[in-house]
Amino acid sequence: MARLKSVLLVDFDNIFAATGMAMVDTLPNWLLWLADGALSEKGQRRKFVSKRVYWNSQYDVHREAFKAAGFDTFDCRAHAKTKIASGKSSADIVITMDAIELRHTMRGIDEMVILTTDSDFVPVVNRLQLAGLRVVTAGKETDPTYQLYSEHADGVIHIGALKAAFDYERAPRKWYRLRSDPPVIAPLRQQAERRSPLMKKVRDAVRVEKANGTPGAVQQIRLAAEIVMQLGARTPDQPLPRNKVIRALEGVEGFQTKYGNRIKPWLGQKNFKTLMRKLSQENPDIEVTELADKTVRIVCRVRGPRGRRGRMVGVPSPLGPPPKKPSRNVPDEASEAAPQPVDGKTNGKAPEKVIDGSADKPANKQDEKPSAAETRVDASAAAD
Incomplete structure (x- = not known):
């Protein structure tokens, strides 16, 4: 060797x-x-x-x-x-x-x-x-x-x-x-x-697909596009190596690079280049550019807020479950209702005092400020 x-x-x-x-x-x-x-x-x-x-x-x-x-x-x-x-x-x-x-x-x-x-x-x-x-x-x-x-x-x-x-x-x-x-x-x-967090997401997604039945061609391409986007989210706007993309796609059921077991390679596509172009059609954020040496340059454009390491912030993973909405504790209308008095009492408790702020406030603008006539009368009285 x-x-x-x-x-x-x-x-x-x-x-x-x-x-x-x-x-x-x-x-x-x-x-x-x-x-x-x-x-x-x-x-x-x-x-x-x-x-x-x-x-x-x-x-x-x-x-x-x-x-x-x-x-x-x-x-x-x-x-x-x-x-x-x-x-x-x-x-x-x-x-x-x-x-x-x-x-x-x-x-x-x-x-x-x-x-x-x-x-x-x-x-x-x-x-x-x-x-x-x-x-x-x-x-x-x-x-x-x-x-x-x-x-x-x-x-x-x-x-x-x-x-x-x-x-x-x-x-x-x-x-x-x-x-x-x-x-x-x-x-x-x-x-x-x-273990790699990405491959864990891939395994979870594959288990979901298996639970729903054998994935068809459309599901395979959609899952492959999501995996490539997750891989590109680590280094956004940077070229992805070919071998790294292939390693990530090996988690998709039915993916292989050579013909065997009566299964076509590259998820039914002609070659790696054709598969990447198919994934680009599925997700336009996957940019595939053919270079002068007939190879392809793969770049994932990750949009949205990013953290210090360039990863997405606050955007859920397409491979993971949807985020759980925070449950709001909505009080029951019965508990919000005022207690009904029973025999002069409120369910055995003393009724709470209701403080009305309107008693301390002036009823209208005339109470708040004296009129001009009253001001003149008070001034003449003070002069006498």
Whole structure:
């Protein structure tokens, strides 16, 4: 089996803060763990055609260790005095530029491993996937970054697994196998791995369709359009990678990319491009543009108020149940009615006093202000 041609970009400041000095001391171990196929498709081994590490100037003391492991090192010191004083660097923008540049200049690469837990790299992940690259990132189990990258990246190395890889050793090869077993991924600290919220909505929608009977062609196209819109709501007005759309549509019953079991692929459409155009007719907010290389660019125009992360605010999901209207406690007319007196009493209770404010107020404007004639009489009396 041919090895994956991979590029490794390490955000040292970010990973070092989560793992500590053991990351440097056990550098050959976790590199071998990645090379032996950790978080790769079918445990396929990797061949790193380029390895780069980015750090602030204070970590330049580790240059020799990374040079010995075949890394190109980059000092990404900040330029603003305020950022220098706070220990920040410009590594994020440098990694972004290098990732896009390597995608265009290096031929034949299959995968890019961006070892960082910084959520700012989500747009970078999406752009690399548009080029057909497989993207692997890192994430912390204790904060939302692992779940976030699980929705966008093709593979996520959680920090617990990376720490376990510090003690990794290649298992001996069996005599009847060409290679040793792929490395074992340490389980998450949580009891169960978090599932994508989008795929949960897809599964719920599919269950509803099954309860109503086998979905027909019209229901399948309508459900597929809703799934693509939900996928595009994560990154509105941004291109959607083809493989990510296909993964989301796999939740639709009857969807497949190849002919089999007497079922036509692409929900009865000719190919992926034709299916996307059909979904665009179903929902005009799905914009499909054919590019010069005969591929299609898919963008979802999400309209309405959005939160800080660009997601819709106050707009219910088309895949979920309709929002429940708040129940208003309308008092019964009988309870609003005045109590009827019984034998001089009101249901055994003393009748409440009714305070009429009209007694304290003047009856009319003449009571409120004396007339001009009365004013003259009072003035003459005072003069006498």
